[in-house]
Amino acid sequence: MRLELIKRPQRSALFSILSPFIAFVLTLVAGSIMFALLGVNPVSALHAYFVEPLSQVWQLHELAIKAAPLILIAVGLSVCYRANIWNIGAEGQFIMGGIVGSILPVTYPEFQNAFVLPLMLLMGMVGGAAYAAIPAFLKARFNTNEILTSLMLVYVAQLLLDWIVRGPWRDPKGFNFPQTVQFSDAATLPELWPQSGRANWGFVFALVAAVLVWLMMSRMLKGFEVRVLGSSPRAGRFAGFSVGRMVFFAFMLSGALAGLAGISEVSGAINQLLPSISPGYGFTAIIVAFLGRLNPLGIVAAGLVLGLTYLGGESAQAALGLSDKVARVFQGMLLFFVLGCDTLIHYRIRLVGMTTPKLEPASKLEEVH
Amino acid sequence: MDITIAILLTIATAATPLLIAAIGELVVERSGVLNLGVEGMMIMGAVGGFGAGYLTGSAWLGLLAAIAIGALFSLLFAVMTLSLATNQVATGLSLTLLGLGFSGMMGTGFVGLPGQRLPDLYIPGLTTLPVVGEFLFGQDPIFYISIALTAGVAWFLFKTRAGLTLRSIGDSHGSAHALGINVIRYRYMAVIFGGACAGLAGGQLSLVYTPQWVENMSAGRGWIALALVVFASWRPWRVLVGAYIFGAVWIGQLHAQAFGIPVPPQILSSLPYLATIVVLVLISRNKRLTMMNTPASLGQPFVPDR
Numbered sequence: 001m002r003l004e005l006i007k008r009p010q011r012s013a014l015f016s017i018l019s020p021f022i023a024f025v026l027t028l029v030a031g032s033i034m035f036a037l038l039g040v041n042p043v044s045a046l047h048a049y050f051v052e053p054l055s056q057v058w059q060l061h062e063l064a065i066k067a068a069p070l071i072l073i074a075v076g077l078s079v080c081y082r083a084n085i086w087n088i089g090a091e092g093q094f095i096m097g098g099i100v101g102s103i104l105p106v107t108y109p110e111f112q113n114a115f116v117l118p119l120m121l122l123m124g125m126v127g128g129a130a131y132a133a134i135p136a137f138l139k140a141r142f143n144t145n146e147i148l149t150s151l152m153l154v155y156v157a158q159l160l161l162d163w164i165v166r167g168p169w170r171d172p173k174g175f176n177f178p179q180t181v182q183f184s185d186a187a188t189l190p191e192l193w194p195q196s197g198r199a200n201w202g203f204v205f206a207l208v209a210a211v212l213v214w215l216m217m218s219r220m221l222k223g224f225e226v227r228v229l230g231s232s233p234r235a236g237r238f239a240g241f242s243v244g245r246m247v248f249f250a251f252m253l254s255g256a257l258a259g260l261a262g263i264s265e266v267s268g269a270i271n272q273l274l275p276s277i278s279p280g281y282g283f284t285a286i287i288v289a290f291l292g293r294l295n296p297l298g299i300v301a302a303g304l305v306l307g308l309t310y311l312g313g314e315s316a317q318a319a320l321g322l323s324d325k326v327a328r329v330f331q332g333m334l335l336f337f338v339l340g341c342d343t344l345i346h347y348r349i350r351l352v353g354m355t356t357p358k359l360e361p362a363s364k365l366e367e368v369h
Numbered sequence: 370m371d372i373t374i375a376i377l378l379t380i381a382t383a384a385t386p387l388l389i390a391a392i393g394e395l396v397v398e399r400s401g402v403l404n405l406g407v408e409g410m411m412i413m414g415a416v417g418g419f420g421a422g423y424l425t426g427s428a429w430l431g432l433l434a435a436i437a438i439g440a441l442f443s444l445l446f447a448v449m450t451l452s453l454a455t456n457q458v459a460t461g462l463s464l465t466l467l468g469l470g471f472s473g474m475m476g477t478g479f480v481g482l483p484g485q486r487l488p489d490l491y492i493p494g495l496t497t498l499p500v501v502g503e504f505l506f507g508q509d510p511i512f513y514i515s516i517a518l519t520a521g522v523a524w525f526l527f528k529t530r531a532g533l534t535l536r537s538i539g540d541s542h543g544s545a546h547a548l549g550i551n552v553i554r555y556r557y558m559a560v561i562f563g564g565a566c567a568g569l570a571g572g573q574l575s576l577v578y579t580p581q582w583v584e585n586m587s588a589g590r591g592w593i594a595l596a597l598v599v600f601a602s603w604r605p606w607r608v609l610v611g612a613y614i615f616g617a618v619w620i621g622q623l624h625a626q627a628f629g630i631p632v633p634p635q636i637l638s639s640l641p642y643l644a645t646i647v648v649l650v651l652i653s654r655n656k657r658l659t660m661m662n663t664p665a666s667l668g669q670p671f672v673p674d675r
Contacts, residue, residue, distance in 0.1 A: 005453070290459060329474055
């Protein structure tokens, strides 16, 4: 038996909508099998993962806190991936945004007025964009593989953060803990509804960014340029679009958004710099981008789903003693299944025998159609 | 003199996992497939090797388990990219993310446990030879496997008919298919070989280099191995040279930290990653060289037509 792919005459509109949902269901099935193998009742495990974290209002706030950086980063990455540019170093750009954005509150803590927060956010974006400009420059100038350079810079950024928090920026009154001073109120991203929970303006930034990028991609020439250069660089060149400039544009846009996510997280949720400020948001955002079909509005929904896996990981750890790494497994499986289901958009799948090809389409997924 | 030998030995131990993983990926890329999941397969090999070694008490069984898990894990990638024609970059990334998650979950119970270490080779008379004895005849078994693997792959790719076929597939899968070659089957074999190598490299980490389980212990070595393949312009012996240069950088920064050089340790730790970037830039500057050597179908999905 082997699989055979038959090209569809046109991409299937049905499956391009259904595929993320099929993938999510398959992830739940595979997850249940995994829980059963681990000796945990799958129903209670899935309940702890996907229902419990949504049962109270303050938990919805926590979901917004987790989803905000994922959406911000993924929206930027979707532009890169549409342009066929592979920025996988968003984690590093997130960290650089956090570091550069923290310059003011850490080195001039007495500087407290209405300007400090906007300046911090701006500097965070500049920091992320500048860090993303490095692989962009190397790609545009020397044709260096951006996948590897952007990823290597993640490790460099992590080490830089570790050094700066343990070394020059360590809080002198912090009992030698590796942390910076707490940010003043003026340097703290305000909460949206403090009565009911912790969610801050970061979530609003994420929604605004998603809508703006959606407008750009669907209504503006720039978005058209991204899509043309992504699907056919040659056609793009005939239209007068520059590949090199697009590399800079896509990298720096996604870097700026990742940087904004970084400083929002540091200023809003953590309130100081620590040796580690991200539970892998930059990598999880890659999954969010694909699950959201590289569409900014889809990404908002996908960001909420992936944010939920982080919360579910914590609640399953507390309730069932499951390792918090299970959340990462869920995230990885989800991406796998999304990519697999995306095949259905362009191809019909059928199983054929090794010797005699059968004619009837036998795939179970086929029947959904 | 003794110190020089000791440093050379540690460089070889640091270079071996890079070499093995990169040799495996080289075969995969020669067949026209780009598998970015090396880091994920490597860490799965590391946790599987440690776990099997710890549970059975045999480092050799650990090594076999590492190879088997790497190969099995790569099969996931093969089914996705070869049978379902998914995007290779994204699928490879997801393999890495999945591997990091799975290994963390499987390894939770292994943290802090003492592991098994593969014994070093000892040949009476030869190992005790002055100067060269220990380097040539006194290392761990995986060192010798890595050298044999390099020689074997160089011979296979450039001296056998199957190797020629594999390279032709990587350069033009359409033409190879038209000639009646089973492109998908060759690629399956190549990807699984690459997975076995990455698993072996991971096993080296948890059974020789540091016989214990630490989360994320591959520390980006899988990605450096990917860069090495580009650096070596897809030639096996150049991979060996590159792996030893990187091994030297890796060991050099550790020694610099131990000597108390007045540079923050984090800056020194970032040297291998920065060196990777520099090397990639130097290689890719020469456009003609890279264009000439890059397998022409690299990363493109292939769906056989009727």
